Amino acid sequence: MKVDAQQIAYSNVDPIIEKRKRKPPLWLKGFVLPAVVIAVWQLIAGLGFVSETVLPSPLLIVQSFISLTLSGEIFGHLKISILRALCGFLLGAGIGLTLGLIVGFSKRSEGYIDPTMQILRTIPNLAVTPLFILWFGFDELSKILLIAFASFFPIYVNTFNGIRSVDAKLFDVARVLEFSKGKQLTRLIFPASLSSILLGIRLSLGAAWLSLVVAELMGSSSGVGYMIMDARQFSQTEKVFVGIIIFGIVGKLTDSFVKILEKRLLKWRNSFDGVN
Amino acid sequence: MAVDIQIVEKSFHMETTKNIVLNGIDLRIEEGDFLTIIGPSGCGKSTLLKIMAGLDTEYKGVIDINGRIVEKPAIAQGFIFQEHRLFPWLTVEQNIAADLNLKDPAVRQKVDDMIEIVRLKGYEKAFPSEISGGMSQRVAIARALIRDPEVLLLDEPFGALDAFTRQHLQDVLIDIWQKKKITMVLVTHDIDESIYLGTDIAILRANPGELQKLVHVGLSYPRSRTDPSFQAIRQKVLKEFEKTDTESYKDGEGI
Numbered sequence: 001m002k003v004d005a006q007q008i009a010y011s012n013v014d015p016i017i018e019k020r021k022r023k024p025p026l027w028l029k030g031f032v033l034p035a036v037v038i039a040v041w042q043l044i045a046g047l048g049f050v051s052e053t054v055l056p057s058p059l060l061i062v063q064s065f066i067s068l069t070l071s072g073e074i075f076g077h078l079k080i081s082i083l084r085a086l087c088g089f090l091l092g093a094g095i096g097l098t099l100g101l102i103v104g105f106s107k108r109s110e111g112y113i114d115p116t117m118q119i120l121r122t123i124p125n126l127a128v129t130p131l132f133i134l135w136f137g138f139d140e141l142s143k144i145l146l147i148a149f150a151s152f153f154p155i156y157v158n159t160f161n162g163i164r165s166v167d168a169k170l171f172d173v174a175r176v177l178e179f180s181k182g183k184q185l186t187r188l189i190f191p192a193s194l195s196s197i198l199l200g201i202r203l204s205l206g207a208a209w210l211s212l213v214v215a216e217l218m219g220s221s222s223g224v225g226y227m228i229m230d231a232r233q234f235s236q237t238e239k240v241f242v243g244i245i246i247f248g249i250v251g252k253l254t255d256s257f258v259k260i261l262e263k264r265l266l267k268w269r270n271s272f273d274g275v276n
Numbered sequence: 277m278a279v280d281i282q283i284v285e286k287s288f289h290m291e292t293t294k295n296i297v298l299n300g301i302d303l304r305i306e307e308g309d310f311l312t313i314i315g316p317s318g319c320g321k322s323t324l325l326k327i328m329a330g331l332d333t334e335y336k337g338v339i340d341i342n343g344r345i346v347e348k349p350a351i352a353q354g355f356i357f358q359e360h361r362l363f364p365w366l367t368v369e370q371n372i373a374a375d376l377n378l379k380d381p382a383v384r385q386k387v388d389d390m391i392e393i394v395r396l397k398g399y400e401k402a403f404p405s406e407i408s409g410g411m412s413q414r415v416a417i418a419r420a421l422i423r424d425p426e427v428l429l430l431d432e433p434f435g436a437l438d439a440f441t442r443q444h445l446q447d448v449l450i451d452i453w454q455k456k457k458i459t460m461v462l463v464t465h466d467i468d469e470s471i472y473l474g475t476d477i478a479i480l481r482a483n484p485g486e487l488q489k490l491v492h493v494g495l496s497y498p499r500s501r502t503d504p505s506f507q508a509i510r511q512k513v514l515k516e517f518e519k520t521d522t523e524s525y526k527d528g529e530g531i
Contacts, residue, residue: 173363175348178350178351187374268366
């Protein structure tokens with residue numbers, strides 16, 4: 001028995017580490033739910049309970065995906081969609097960030113600007129769509145402006161809130177150290193509200209992506225949204241699914257990108273990130 | 277060259293009543309002196325320090341530092357808060373530099389020297405969340421000192437630290453004071469700390485906050501807490517507290 005105990009003590013196998021190794025890594029866990037859903041789906045579709053125009057089997061969708069990729073059709077649509085979303089986002093988020101900084105920084109501009117913004121904020125995106133079409137037609141401009149309109153508010157609100165929640169005690173420090181207005185902004189206000197701003201960017205990107213679909217569905221001759229509408233008219237349900245999946249994947253990728261950005265820029269922060 | 281404090285009255289106004297916090301404080305701190313201010317909670321010692329810093333300007337009276345009237349916070353009156361109040365997104369060296377540019381060789385040199393003085397070598401690139409409370413307070417002191425203040429004001433700077441760290445930092449502070457020959461004013465509620473550090477001790481009483489007595493310590497540095505002469509001063513300070521005890525606490529206030 002004594003020998004056994006020693007062997008355990010000297011062997012390199014640490015029971016705790018071994019136990020950890022056997023657990024699946026975190027990223028793998030995210031795939032469990034979709035895998036189950038797809039398996040069940042394939043099963044239902046394979047048994048022929050529902051028509052393929054209503055619910056095509058995952059296999060059919062994959063085939064459609066591959067053929068669309070090989071023909072290059074998908075990339076053309078994706079490129080124009082991303083370009084639209086990006087232009088709209090940069091425009092809307094840029095103005096939102098600037099205005100959020102100004103209004104957050106100065107009480108006076110808050111009085112003048114914020115009430116109007118709060119009114120505009122509550123207007124649903126879809127409600128202004130007809131107006132945008134009326135003013136700017138079905139061109140790219142109306143689409144980009146619609147996306148900009150949607151992505152403006154999340155970043156505006158979060159930047160404003162971020163600045164207003166900067167610790168007043170640190171402002172005392174800035175006063176004692178005689179920070180200039182510029183240094184107050186770059187060394188105190190901006191870094192302190194950066195986590196809120198990044199959250200705003202994430203939400204804005206989501207909003208941009210969302211309104212891109214609205215903009216493309218309402219009428220266009222290219223883009224992933226158009227591809228979906230076009231496929232619907234010809235009852236190519238599997239193609240509709242491919243479009244939806246692409247929206248999902250790109251949305252997730254952009255979100256992950258901001259999250260990585262967050263991790264790098266906010267590495268000074270050690271906040272709770274969930275129990276294992 | 278000295279710090280002149282003349283506070284006629286400082287009060288907080290409630291809805292109907294007026295609460296006098298400081299009343300008729302008249303003090304002169306000679307250049308290079310180390311004044312410790314001690315008193316029971318609510319005697320207005322922190323308020324007095326904030327007034328000296330220019331952080332609180334609503335009072336009757338005048339603060340004069342080397343012939344200049346204090347009207348707002350400034351680098352000349354370095355201030356150390358009870359909590360370290362470092363910028364969590366800046367590293368130790370960036371915190372010390374704060375609004376100064378670390379790429380400037382002169383600033384770089386000063387920061388490096390200061391890190392040496394507060395004994396933080398090896399931690400330049402650490403974030404405040406990665407260092408202890410005592411180290412953080414040393415960074416805060418370095419941040420104030422690098423700006424060459426005429427007077428350094430410390431508001432219970434070691435109050436939140438454990439006994440060992442506190443003693444260590446007291447020694448660090450004396451070291452800095454002797455090296456830099458800078459006037460210091462430190463507020464504390466720890467009698468030993470006030471005697472260990474100060475050339476003079478201002479004892480305040482509460483309700484209203486008034487100067488009870490100014491005690492000159494007159495012991496050479498470094499001091500020993502167990503030394504009879506240290507204990508003698510301790511008795512003297514304690515006696516002063518006894519005198520005011522019954523008065524200060526009569527309404528259960530000031531505790």
